[in-house]
Amino acid sequence: MMVTELKNEIESEIIYPDSDGKPMADNTLQFRWITMIKANLDWLFSQDDNVFVAGDLLWYPLEGDNKKRLAPDVMVVFCRPKEERGSYQQWKEDNIAPQVVFEVLYSEPNAPY
Template identity: 75%
Template sequence: MIYQFKNSQEFEITYPDSDGKPMSDNTIQFRWITMIKSNLDWLFANNDNVFIAGDLLWYPLEGSNKLRQAPDVMIVFGRPKGDRGSYQQWKEKNIAPQVVFEILSPGNTQTEMTRKLLFYDRYGVEEYYIYDPDKNDLNGLQRIDNRLETIENIDNWISPRLGIRFEIGSPELCLYYPDDQPFQSYVEIAQRLQESEAKLIKEHFRVQEEHERAEKLAAKLRELGINPDDI
C-alpha cells in the first residue's frame, strides 16, 4: 500500500485573533484608546467604507502569521465596517491601514516602538501618531516619498486623512473634529445627551402649560359670550 503525504506547505496556516498581550497597561492608556476610537467611529458613522478598530491584529502578508502588529487604533479607508477577528490584508483588497495611533504606557520600550515604526513604514501606513499621556508628548509621522517622515510642527496639525486637529493643550492633548468641536469621552457625551433630553422635557412641559392656559382662557371667554376665534 502506498501512502501519500501532503506537502507541509499545503497545511492551512492559522492567524490567531490574539497575541496574548493586554489591550492596555493602565487606565490612562485605556481611556485614550477608547476615546480616540469612539470619536472616530462617530466622525465616520455615515461612511460605510471606513473601518476602525482598536487593538486588532493586522497581518500584512499571507503565509506569515508571525508578521503582525496590533495598533492601539487603526483606520482603514476603502474597507467596509463590520466585525473581524483580525485584519488579514490580502482579504481586504490588499488595503493597508492608512492611519494608526499608539498610546504609550510605562511598559513600552524603545526597542518595541522602533520595531512598530519599521513595521508601519514598511507596510504602507500613511499617518502614524504616538501619544504619551504621562508626559503629554505627541509625535507624528507622515508618508512622504514612500517613507514615514517626522511631522515637525505637530501642534495644531490637521490630519490629511482624518481631517481632525491636534492641539497640545494643558494638561493633556486635545483633539478636534473638522468642525472644531472637541473630542469627548463617553461620560461627557452621555452627560450632554442627558442635558439635552432634560431641556427637551422642560420645553415640552412649558408648551403644554401654555396650551392649557390658552384653553382655560378660551373657555372663560366663551362663558362671557365671546368667541375667542373672533378676537
C-alpha cells in the same frame, strides 16, 4: 509500462490567531485614551460605510506569515466596509493596509525622558 509517483502534498493550513495574549493597555489612563480615540473616530466616520475603524485588532500584512503582525491601539482603513473581523488579513481586504494607526504610549510620572 510507465509508473508515475503521486505526491501526497498536504498543505498545512496557516492559522492567523485573533489574539496575541497581550493586554490592550497597561493602565487606566492609557485605556481611556485608546477608547476615546476609537470612539471619536467611530463617530467621525459613522456615516461612511467604507471606513473601517478598529481597536486592538491584529493586522496581518502578508499571507502565509502569521508571525509578522501588529495590533495597533487604533487603526483606520479607508475603502473597506464596516464589518466584524477577528483580525485584519490584508490580502483578504483588497490588499489595502491601514492608512492611519495610533499607538498610545505611557510614561511613568516623573520618569526621565
